[in-house]
Amino acid sequence: MSELEIAWGCTFVIALACYPLKVYRWRMLFGIVVYVNVALLGAVLFLSEREAIRYAWVKKPVVYIGTIMDVPHHKPKTMQAVVQVECMKVDSAQCWQAVDRKIVLYWMPDSIQGVLSCGDRLVFRSRISRPVSDVELSGFDYGLYLERQGIAGTAVAFAGDWQKLKSHTSLSFRQRALLYREQIVRIFQSWGLEGEVLAVVSALTVGDKSELTQELKDSYTAAGTSHILALSGMHIVLLAFIVSWILYPLRYVRGGKWLLSILVVIFLWSFAFLSGLSPSVIRAVVMYTLCVVAAVFTESRFAGVSSVSLAAFLMLLYQPMYLFDVSFQLSFVAVLSLLVIYPLVERLLHSRWWVLNYLWQSLAISFAAQLGTLPFILCYFGTFPTYFLLANLVVTPLSVVILALTLICLVCGAISWLVKGLSLSVQVLNGIMEWVQGLSGSQITSVYFSPLQAWLLALCIVAALLYVSRRSARKLIAVLCCLDVLMVTFLVDRLASTEDYLYFSRSGIYTKREHNVVQLFAKNGICQIKTLRVALANDARWKDKEVTERLPLDYIYICKGFKGDMEDLTALFQLRKVVFDNALNESYKKRLRDECESLGIACVDMTEKGSYAVLIK
Structure with missing residues (x-):
C-alpha cells in the first residue's frame, strides 16, 4: 500500500469521526478533512490509472496481436486507428505474453490483405514505443497527450508486416x-x-x-x-x-x-x-x-x-x-x-x-x-x-x-x-x-500566459465578479491587488533576458526565441546562424564528393534519407558534433555512431528525446 493510500485512509477515518460531532466550531474541520480526502482519492485514482496505461515496450520489432477499436481513418500514406494490443511474442520466446494496452497503429494498405475495419483482429510486426517529446520546441507533449487519452504508444506496420485474422471480435457498445x-x-x-x-x-x-x-x-x-x-x-x-x-x-x-x-x-x-x-x-x-x-x-x-x-x-x-x-x-x-x-x-x-x-x-x-x-x-x-x-x-x-x-x-x-x-x-x-x-x-496571437499568470487572471475575474455582485471597498481592493501582482509578473518577464536557441527536431533545423519558432532552409543544406554553421544531411548529396579544403561545421544533423557514411562527411567537413535523428534505422545509426567514436567525433542520439537544443551566443 502506497503512502497516498494510507493518507487517504487516515483522512477518511478522521472524516467519519468528525461527522457525528454536534459542536458548531468543528464544522470547518470536517469540511477541510473531506476536501483533503477527495483530493487524495483523486491522486490515488490518477496514479493507478497511469500505471494501468504505461507499459515497458520491447525496444525492437516483435509480433503483436490486436483488435481495431474504432473506425480507421485515412492519412496521406497510411491508415490509422486505435488498436487494443492483446498479446505479443518476442522472437526468443516460445509463448505469447499478455499485454492488454491501447496503441495508435499506422499501417500501409495492402491489396492482398484487404481493408481493415472496426472490430477486426490482426497480427502485425512492429516496434511500439511512446512518442518522443519535443515539448521544448513545440510546447506540446504528444506522448503525454496520448497517455491522458489512455494510449500507451504508437507503431507503424509496413505492407507485408501485418495480416488480417479470420476471427472477428464482438463489437462493443461504443464500436457499434x-x-x-x-x-x-x-x-x-x-x-x-x-x-x-x-x-x-x-x-x-x-x-x-x-x-x-x-x-x-x-x-x-x-x-x-x-x-x-x-x-x-x-x-x-x-x-x-x-x-x-x-x-x-x-x-x-x-x-x-x-x-x-x-x-x-x-x-x-x-x-x-x-x-x-x-x-x-x-x-x-x-x-x-x-x-x-x-x-x-x-x-x-x-x-x-x-x-x-x-x-x-x-x-x-x-x-x-x-x-x-x-x-x-x-x-x-x-x-x-x-x-x-x-x-x-x-x-x-x-x-x-x-x-x-x-x-x-x-x-x-x-x-x-x-x-x-x-x-x-x-x-x-x-x-x-x-x-x-x-x-x-x-x-x-x-x-x-x-x-x-x-x-x-x-x-x-x-x-x-x-x-x-x-x-x-x-x-x-x-x-x-x-x-x-x-x-x-x-x-x-502570441499572448502566452504562464500557469501562474493564468491563475492570477482567474483570481482577478473572480474578484471582479464578486465586486460587481456586491460592491464594497474590500472587494475592490482585492481586484486591484490581483491586478498588481499580475502586472508584476509581466514586468519580471519583460525585464528577463530572452535567449535564442537552435533546435534539431523532426528532421528539420529550427530557431526559437520565446514562443516564436522559425524553420531554416538552405539550398545547399548548410545554414549560418550567427557564429554557428550547421548542416542538414537527409539525402545523398555529399556521397563520394571531393573538396580541396574542408569546411568547418559546428553541427550536422543526420536524418532519414541520408546516404553514405562518416568518412564521406569527414572528407568534406571538419565536424565538431553529429546529431542523429530518432527516425534513423537503428542498425544504420549504430554503425554511424561507431564510426564517430573511432574518428573521435562527438555525437548525440535523439532516440529518447524529440529534440536537441543549442544555445545561440
Missing part, C-alpha cells in the same frame, strides 16, 4: 455507435453534400471531424467559433431547445413537464450514441441530465452549479485522466461561466423590444463563456479572437437552422428543397467565418 455514425455520414453523402459543406454538417451534427480541412479550422478559430466544430454543451442545449419546442404541447398534459424532460433526455442520449459516444458529448449530456433532474426536484438557484459539480466529480471518479484534458476543463469552465457570469451581465440591460433583448442576451452568453475560459485559452493557445461577439451572433441562429434541417431530413427523408436550404446555410456560415477571419486584427 461509431459504425452508426459512419452510416449517418454516408447518408449525408447520399444527399449530395460534399466538400466543406459535408465536413461542417458531419462535425456539427455527429462529431465526425475527419473531413475538416486545416484552412476551415483556422477560419473558425480566428472568428472565435471553433467550438461549433466540436460537439459540446452548445450543441446539446440547441438540440434540447429544438426538441422541447417540437414537444411543447406536452406541457398542457397532466404530468407533461416530467414527460417532456424524460423524452428530451432520452433523445439526447440517443444522439450521444449516434455521435459515437465521444467524451465531450457524454460530458454534456451527463451535465444536462443532472440539471434536468435537479430542476425537477428543486427550485434552488444553485441547482445548476451543483449539477455541474456532481457531473465533474462522477466523470473524474470514472476516469481521473479527464482532469488534464483541455476540452474537459474548457467545457466545465464555460458552463460554470454561463451559470455565474451570464446573469450578472444579462441584467445590465433590458428593453421593450424583443429583438434588442435577443441581441443583448446572445452577446451576454458569448461574453460570459469567453471571459470564463480566457485564462485557459491564453495559457494553452496564446491567441484571442477579437471579433468573437460579432461571429457568435451569427453562429447560434445558423447552428439552430442547420441542426433542425438535418434532423428533419433524417426523420422525414431528404426533401430536395430542405437539402438545398441546409447546404446554403452551411455555405453562408463558412463564408461569414472566412469574412471575419479576413478582417483587420481578427486574431491576437
Whole structure:
C-alpha cells in the first residue's frame, strides 16, 4: 500500500469521526478533512490509472496481436486507428505474453490483405514505443497527450508486416455507435453534400471531424467559433431547445413537464450514441441530465452549479485522466461561466423590444463563456479572437437552422428543397467565418500566459465578479491587488533576458526565441546562424564528393534519407558534433555512431528525446 493510500485512509477515518460531532466550531474541520480526502482519492485514482496505461515496450520489432477499436481513418500514406494490443511474442520466446494496452497503429494498405475495419483482429510486426517529446520546441507533449487519452504508444506496420485474422471480435457498445455514425455520414453523402459543406454538417451534427480541412479550422478559430466544430454543451442545449419546442404541447398534459424532460433526455442520449459516444458529448449530456433532474426536484438557484459539480466529480471518479484534458476543463469552465457570469451581465440591460433583448442576451452568453475560459485559452493557445461577439451572433441562429434541417431530413427523408436550404446555410456560415477571419486584427496571437499568470487572471475575474455582485471597498481592493501582482509578473518577464536557441527536431533545423519558432532552409543544406554553421544531411548529396579544403561545421544533423557514411562527411567537413535523428534505422545509426567514436567525433542520439537544443551566443 502506497503512502497516498494510507493518507487517504487516515483522512477518511478522521472524516467519519468528525461527522457525528454536534459542536458548531468543528464544522470547518470536517469540511477541510473531506476536501483533503477527495483530493487524495483523486491522486490515488490518477496514479493507478497511469500505471494501468504505461507499459515497458520491447525496444525492437516483435509480433503483436490486436483488435481495431474504432473506425480507421485515412492519412496521406497510411491508415490509422486505435488498436487494443492483446498479446505479443518476442522472437526468443516460445509463448505469447499478455499485454492488454491501447496503441495508435499506422499501417500501409495492402491489396492482398484487404481493408481493415472496426472490430477486426490482426497480427502485425512492429516496434511500439511512446512518442518522443519535443515539448521544448513545440510546447506540446504528444506522448503525454496520448497517455491522458489512455494510449500507451504508437507503431507503424509496413505492407507485408501485418495480416488480417479470420476471427472477428464482438463489437462493443461504443464500436457499434461509431459504425452508426459512419452510416449517418454516408447518408449525408447520399444527399449530395460534399466538400466543406459535408465536413461542417458531419462535425456539427455527429462529431465526425475527419473531413475538416486545416484552412476551415483556422477560419473558425480566428472568428472565435471553433467550438461549433466540436460537439459540446452548445450543441446539446440547441438540440434540447429544438426538441422541447417540437414537444411543447406536452406541457398542457397532466404530468407533461416530467414527460417532456424524460423524452428530451432520452433523445439526447440517443444522439450521444449516434455521435459515437465521444467524451465531450457524454460530458454534456451527463451535465444536462443532472440539471434536468435537479430542476425537477428543486427550485434552488444553485441547482445548476451543483449539477455541474456532481457531473465533474462522477466523470473524474470514472476516469481521473479527464482532469488534464483541455476540452474537459474548457467545457466545465464555460458552463460554470454561463451559470455565474451570464446573469450578472444579462441584467445590465433590458428593453421593450424583443429583438434588442435577443441581441443583448446572445452577446451576454458569448461574453460570459469567453471571459470564463480566457485564462485557459491564453495559457494553452496564446491567441484571442477579437471579433468573437460579432461571429457568435451569427453562429447560434445558423447552428439552430442547420441542426433542425438535418434532423428533419433524417426523420422525414431528404426533401430536395430542405437539402438545398441546409447546404446554403452551411455555405453562408463558412463564408461569414472566412469574412471575419479576413478582417483587420481578427486574431491576437502570441499572448502566452504562464500557469501562474493564468491563475492570477482567474483570481482577478473572480474578484471582479464578486465586486460587481456586491460592491464594497474590500472587494475592490482585492481586484486591484490581483491586478498588481499580475502586472508584476509581466514586468519580471519583460525585464528577463530572452535567449535564442537552435533546435534539431523532426528532421528539420529550427530557431526559437520565446514562443516564436522559425524553420531554416538552405539550398545547399548548410545554414549560418550567427557564429554557428550547421548542416542538414537527409539525402545523398555529399556521397563520394571531393573538396580541396574542408569546411568547418559546428553541427550536422543526420536524418532519414541520408546516404553514405562518416568518412564521406569527414572528407568534406571538419565536424565538431553529429546529431542523429530518432527516425534513423537503428542498425544504420549504430554503425554511424561507431564510426564517430573511432574518428573521435562527438555525437548525440535523439532516440529518447524529440529534440536537441543549442544555445545561440
